[in-house]
Amino acid sequence: MTSIPISKPFFTGGEGAAVAAAVESGWVSQGPRVREFEAEFARRVGAADAVATTSCTTALQLALYVTGVRPGDEVIVPSLSFIATANAVWQCGATPVFADIDPRTYNLDPAAAERAITPRTRAIMPVHQVGLPAEMDAFLELGRRHGVAIVEDAACAIGASYKGRLIGSLGPLACFSLHPRKVITTGEGGMIAVQDPEVAAQLRFLRQHAMDVSDLARHSASDVVIERYPERGWNYRMTDMQAALGLCQLEALDEILARRTRLAARYTAALEGMPALHAPYDPPHSERTWQSYSARLDAQSPIGRTELMRRLLADGIATRRGVMAIHQEDAYAELGPFELPHTDAAAADVLMLPLYPGLSDDEQDLVIERLITHTSAMAVAA
Ligand SMILES: Cc1ncc(COP(=O)(O)O)c(C=O)c1O
Numbered sequence: 306m307t308s309i310p311i312s313k314p315f316f317t318g319g320e321g322a323a324v325a326a327a328v329e330s331g332w333v334s335q336g337p338r339v340r341e342f343e344a345e346f347a348r349r350v351g352a353a354d355a356v357a358t359t360s361c362t363t364a365l366q367l368a369l370y371v372t373g374v375r376p377g378d379e380v381i382v383p384s385l386s387f388i389a390t391a392n393a394v395w396q397c398g399a400t401p402v403f404a405d406i407d408p409r410t411y412n413l414d415p416a417a418a419e420r421a422i423t424p425r426t427r428a429i430m431p432v433h434q435v436g437l438p439a440e441m442d443a444f445l446e447l448g449r450r451h452g453v454a455i456v457e458d459a460a461c462a463i464g465a466s467y468k469g470r471l472i473g474s475l476g477p478l479a480c481f482s483l484h485p486r487k488v489i490t491t492g493e494g495g496m497i498a499v500q501d502p503e504v505a506a507q508l509r510f511l512r513q514h515a516m517d518v519s520d521l522a523r524h525s526a527s528d529v530v531i532e533r534y535p536e537r538g539w540n541y542r543m544t545d546m547q548a549a550l551g552l553c554q555l556e557a558l559d560e561i562l563a564r565r566t567r568l569a570a571r572y573t574a575a576l577e578g579m580p581a582l583h584a585p586y587d588p589p590h591s592e593r594t595w596q597s598y599s600a601r602l603d604a605q606s607p608i609g610r611t612e613l614m615r616r617l618l619a620d621g622i623a624t625r626r627g628v629m630a631i632h633q634e635d636a637y638a639e640l641g642p643f644e645l646p647h648t649d650a651a652a653a654d655v656l657m658l659p660l661y662p663g664l665s666d667d668e669q670d671l672v673i674e675r676l677i678t679h680t681s682a683m684a685v686a687a
Pocket of ligand 1: 360361363386389432434458461482483484495
């Protein structure tokens with residue numbers, strides 16, 4: 306019986322021993338391995354520093370907080386994103402303001418974001434959706450011109466680059482996810498790429514209850530240390546077991562990205578022969594991570610998206626709808642009415658195909674063959 310999941314993490318074999326070594330060291334909460342993982346992550350994304358957290362959502366909330374986002378402020382976000390993008394704004398007591406996407410890239414449209422700026426706008430949060438870099442030159446210029454901060458939701462974008470520059474090296478704060486559905490994983494986890502050492506220190510302080518001494522410093526002190534809490538903070542500490550896994554994943558990152566890129570190219574080539582499905586637009590100046598492969602269903606397709614997904618599932622092939630539209634959820638309905646036509650269209654007609662480094666050519670060929678069968682008019686009529 307065929308069983309092809311939508312996604313699967315990629316491990317090379319040494320992970321179990323690396324995690325076990327963390328356990329055996331006795332240091333299982335945030336400690337030396339988290340520090341090492343942060344340094345290696347920063348190096349890999351071209352950032353001055355990186356600060357680990359428990360998830361991308363907590364990373365975003367913390368990044369917005371150090372940017373000065375507070376109750377009463379507005380943060381401009383795309384609605385076409387996972388709901389955590391907006392929730393992080395709400396968790397700061399601020400209001401997410403949804404702006405429309407570019408219909409080709411499905412990323413936040415800089416011109417739509419600019420139109421949404423008000424005197425209460427504190428930040429704009431471009432999302433590098435499914436690992437495709439947002440138009441960062443335009444956003445950074447917009448931020449400078451209007452005096453608003455840019456905080457990147459780079460959940461899916463580790464290893465992506467924009468005009469030859471790595472995501473994580475471009476803006477002041479970029480937040481990555483280490484959830485298993487992402488490019489690399491620590492089980493759960495997040496990372497903030499940061500350029501300013503003072504901001505990095507503030508992030509480390511706030512993620513640890515705003516305690517004025519770090520665990521590492523206290524454990525290595527030669528005298529008694531009585532810590533102080535000059536303000537309020539959070540507990541967003543990553544564990545050293547997670548960091549041990551993360552270090553292994555960084556070693557595999559190049560291979561993961563290469564395998565994803567190769568599989569995506571195979572889908573794109575196959576979709577050229579399928580009138581009912583369209584490959585995602587691939588801007589020439591960006592290198593994406595292919596965290597997901599989003600195919601768009603043609604308006605003339607003889608089969609609807611849900612029915613196509615249902616038939617594939619019956620074949621043992623898991624798919625997902627495309628990226629959600631946050632403004633369509635009850636959770637944010639009170640902020641409406643909304644006019645986001647490109648977001649509505651993208652949320653309606655995109656589906657994600659199985660794509661992960663361990664997907665074999667035979668399995669992918671089966672997905673392609675089933676797509677051809679189910680989208681052919683004769684099969685639908687039958
Ligand atoms: C664009 C985007 N932002 C934020 C998140 C939240 O990441 P995490 O699950 O690490 O909190 C996700 C996860 O799906 C995402 O896709």
